[in-house]
Amino acid sequence: MTAPGPAGGRGGEPAGAAAAPAPAGARPRRIRPSRFEVQIALALVLAAAVPLGAALWLASRLAAENLALGLNPRVVARLEATPALYGDLFQARKQLYAEQARALARALPRDAAAIPAFLEAAVRHTPRLRRIAVIDARGEVRAEAENPEPNPEGEWREAPARVPLGAGETLEAVFAVEARFFADLDDARELAEGMAGVEALRAEIQQSYVRAFALLLGAWAVAAGLAGWWLARRTTRRVSDLVRAVRELARGDLRVQVRVGPGGAADEVGQLARAFNTMVDEVRESRDRIVYLEKISGWQEVARRLAHEIKNPLTPILLAFQQLEAHHRERPAADPAFARLLADAGEIVREEIGTLQRLVDEFSGFAKLPEVRPEPADLGEFAEDFARTSPVEGAAVEVARAAGPCPVSLDRALMRRVLQNLVQNAVEAARPAPARVRLGVSRARDRAVLTVSDDGPGVPPELRERVFDPYFTTKAEGTGLGLAIAKKIVLQHGGDISAGAIPEGGSRFTLTFPQREAPPPPAS
Amino acid sequence: MTVRAAAGALPLALLGAAALALGGDAVPVEAGLEARDGRLVASLDLRPAFPDDLRKTFANGLTNVVALQVALLPEHGDAPSAVFGRVLEIRYDVWEERYVVTVRDAASPAGRQLTERSWAGLRRLLSDARDLDLGPAAAVATGSWVVQARVEVNPVSRELLERTREFIANPPSGVRGGAPSRSVLGAMASYLLHGSDGGDSRLFAARPFTAREVRTP
Numbered sequence: 248m249t250a251p252g253p254a255g256g257r258g259g260e261p262a263g264a265a266a267a268p269a270p271a272g273a274r275p276r277r278i279r280p281s282r283f284e285v286q287i288a289l290a291l292v293l294a295a296a297v298p299l300g301a302a303l304w305l306a307s308r309l310a311a312e313n314l315a316l317g318l319n320p321r322v323v324a325r326l327e328a329t330p331a332l333y334g335d336l337f338q339a340r341k342q343l344y345a346e347q348a349r350a351l352a353r354a355l356p357r358d359a360a361a362i363p364a365f366l367e368a369a370v371r372h373t374p375r376l377r378r379i380a381v382i383d384a385r386g387e388v389r390a391e392a393e394n395p396e397p398n399p400e401g402e403w404r405e406a407p408a409r410v411p412l413g414a415g416e417t418l419e420a421v422f423a424v425e426a427r428f429f430a431d432l433d434d435a436r437e438l439a440e441g442m443a444g445v446e447a448l449r450a451e452i453q454q455s456y457v458r459a460f461a462l463l464l465g466a467w468a469v470a471a472g473l474a475g476w477w478l479a480r481r482t483t484r485r486v487s488d489l490v491r492a493v494r495e496l497a498r499g500d501l502r503v504q505v506r507v508g509p510g511g512a513a514d515e516v517g518q519l520a521r522a523f524n525t526m527v528d529e530v531r532e533s534r535d536r537i538v539y540l541e542k543i544s545g546w547q548e549v550a551r552r553l554a555h556e557i558k559n560p561l562t563p564i565l566l567a568f569q570q571l572e573a574h575h576r577e578r579p580a581a582d583p584a585f586a587r588l589l590a591d592a593g594e595i596v597r598e599e600i601g602t603l604q605r606l607v608d609e610f611s612g613f614a615k616l617p618e619v620r621p622e623p624a625d626l627g628e629f630a631e632d633f634a635r636t637s638p639v640e641g642a643a644v645e646v647a648r649a650a651g652p653c654p655v656s657l658d659r660a661l662m663r664r665v666l667q668n669l670v671q672n673a674v675e676a677a678r679p680a681p682a683r684v685r686l687g688v689s690r691a692r693d694r695a696v697l698t699v700s701d702d703g704p705g706v707p708p709e710l711r712e713r714v715f716d717p718y719f720t721t722k723a724e725g726t727g728l729g730l731a732i733a734k735k736i737v738l739q740h741g742g743d744i745s746a747g748a749i750p751e752g753g754s755r756f757t758l759t760f761p762q763r764e765a766p767p768p769p770a771s
Numbered sequence: 772m773t774v775r776a777a778a779g780a781l782p783l784a785l786l787g788a789a790a791l792a793l794g795g796d797a798v799p800v801e802a803g804l805e806a807r808d809g810r811l812v813a814s815l816d817l818r819p820a821f822p823d824d825l826r827k828t829f830a831n832g833l834t835n836v837v838a839l840q841v842a843l844l845p846e847h848g849d850a851p852s853a854v855f856g857r858v859l860e861i862r863y864d865v866w867e868e869r870y871v872v873t874v875r876d877a878a879s880p881a882g883r884q885l886t887e888r889s890w891a892g893l894r895r896l897l898s899d900a901r902d903l904d905l906g907p908a909a910a911v912a913t914g915s916w917v918v919q920a921r922v923e924v925n926p927v928s929r930e931l932l933e934r935t936r937e938f939i940a941n942p943p944s945g946v947r948g949g950a951p952s953r954s955v956l957g958a959m960a961s962y963l964l965h966g967s968d969g970g971d972s973r974l975f976a977a978r979p980f981t982a983r984e985v986r987t988p
């Protein structure tokens with residue numbers, strides 16, 4: 248039956264289509280930034296611009312104040328005044344020396360013979376006097392004395408003072424000026440010149456600092472903006488993926504999935520993506536369930552009509568034939584061949600009517616599947632009950648239960664029928680050998696799982712979806728209703744059934760049911 | 772070598788090529804023009820450039836620099852046909868009590884030294900700008916010409932700029948006696964540091980002349 252409604256064709260979708268549900272994230276990346284990205288980038292820029300502006304203003308203040316501190320105009324002025332101070336010092340020294348020379352000239356003895364001794368004494372007693380001489384009009388030295396001791400103040404420079412003595416004679420006194428004065432003066436001058444130069448460039452230096460600071464800040468802001476954009480993009484891209492996936496979902500694509508990146512899997516966007524994927528999965532599953540159940544009920548209606556249409560003529564056919572036979576018994580014909588023909592035909596008619604009768608029974612059994620009335624039960628106990636009390640001919644059924652309870656809601660009678668169909672199929676698949684069927688009960692997260700596996704040839708992979716279609720069978724005598732009935736019942740339990748294989752090659756049917764309530768949490 | 776002393780070492784041509792702003796605010800000065808060995812040689816009386824209040828500056832014992840740029844321009848036009856540069860460093864020696872002047876120009880790139888005892892003498896020496904070589908005399912054979920002079924006292928020299936750059940790129944570290952440290956901000960600031968156009972600079976111009984007014988020996 249093909250029922251391609253708007254939601255049709257989903258449940259029985261070929262396996263190939265399910266192989267690649269393109270995740271929304273795998274679409275070609277768009278370079279154009281999303282609105283969200285633009286908003287975040289704008290916020291970043293705004294958030295950066297205000298403190299940067301303030302920082303720039305502060306920097307200019309700082310540069311100005313620093314320069315003012317380092318370039319105190321009073322310091323510069325003091326430094327520039329230093330050479331003049333030395334000038335004053337030199338003046339004072341020169342005056343002092345001139346005064347001392349004049350005093351010595353006044354005390355110079357008249358007696359020429361006493362002069363050398365006087366000069367010796369003067370050199371010894373006058374501080375900083377290094378040499379003294381009396382020079383005549385012709386420039387010849389008449390008497391002189393020199394201090395042999397080293398100058399107590401270290402290196403020195405000559406500071407001569409001359410006093411005319413009359414008659415063309417001169418008293419020449421050479422005093423010592425500390426050489427370090429000149430070194431200090433040079434030093435101070437260099438420093439003052441440097442300071443004056445920097446002072447002249449003060450405004451430019453401040454400006455250059457502000458410019459440099461602005462440049463560094465700008466570079467910093469660009470780097471921060473890029474980093475922020477990169478970080479934001481990681482999030483916004485995932486949000487955009489989600490938006491796209493939701494749009495696709497709205498368009499009716501229930502296979503859409505959002506990529507949950509490995510990096511941001513733990514954050515809210517990752518959680519949202521995961522929740523979205525789960526939601527889409529659940530929606531798809533329940534829709535598949537509804538579609539299948541609709542399809543099955545369509546087939547059930549067909550089966551009901553068919554059973555009715557076939558069943559009605561069967562009795563008149565049989566009655567008519569029986570009348571024919573009765574008539575022949577009363578007046579047996581002379582023709583023995585006719586008698587044999589009638590006997591053969593009677594056999595055929597009865598057999599075929601019997602077959603049709605069985606078919607009608609199966610059809611109406613399928614058509615009148617009772618409503619599911621689930622009751623609380625334990626899946627493991629149910630499986631063990633089944634193995635114990637419902638022996639299927641030619642099958643050895645064993646149960647493997649996971650430890651602990653497995654509470655579910657079951658309609659025991661209908662579920663028993665499901666298991667009977669599955670075990671019957673296993674028996675038929677293993678024929679002529681006896682079938683070995685294993686029932687496995689376990690829990691997987693919030694689901695209870697029942698597996699039915701056998702050691703037969705298994706279901707070929709390409710048929711694993713189709714075996715659940717009504718009237719699909721590979722057997723000469725089969726109706727193809729066993730698995731359809733099983734699936735309908737399982738779906739009505741809120742569960743699901745799928746065909747698979749065990750590693751050894753036998754088939755494995757997996758039935759999942761919602762757990763009635765979460766098992767008590769394991770003691771930690 | 773001190774900062775200002777070094778200022779004299781910069782290429783005179785560069786100094787001379789500095790823009791000579793033309794304008795009506797040039798102070799008129801007297802000029803003498805002479806053709807000597809085929810060259811036009813000017814002398815200027817720059818007394819208005821050195822007023823008495825410069826005395827304190829020049830006597831401060833620091834090296835003071837006077838940069839003199841002289842240009843020969845056509846009367847109507849602003850492209851100088853010849854430029855002459857001269858740098859004078861003046862330092863008052865407080866021990867010897869006299870001005871020591873070092874003059875550098877194309878004729879004596881290494882500098883020649885003069886000494887002067889008094890401010891009046893120094894002022895005369897500075898004002899009397901002679902031997903200003905303004906190129907071949909034949910250049911002024913036709914038309915009327917103007918001699919302009921720019922006098923800058925203690926200009927911001929390229930050398931000073933360099934020294935200041937070096938100074939802010941490697942600021943003395945805060946630690947006492949520590950070596951200067953390289954600073955990123957300072958290095959950038961030094962890179963972005965430009966000289967100022969400002970400074971004490973004045974423009975002088977002699978009245979226009981023609982070839983007939985050029986004396987020949």
Ligand SMILES: Nc1ncnc2c1ncn2[C@@H]1O[C@H](COP(=O)(O)OP(=O)(O)OP(=O)(O)O)[C@@H](O)[C@H]1O
Nearest residue numbers: 672673676705714720721722725726727728729730
């Ligand atoms: N355990 C199994 N091993 C191998 N093939 C199986 C097994 N169970 C079912 N099949 C395949 O699935 C088909 C459909 O099974 P289903 O029970 O619906 O119908 P049927 O067994 O053919 O007929 P019916 O159950 O009405 O007698 C089977 O014809 C068979 O090909």
Ligand SMILES: [Mg+2]
Nearest residue numbers: 668672729730
């Ligand atoms: Mg079957």
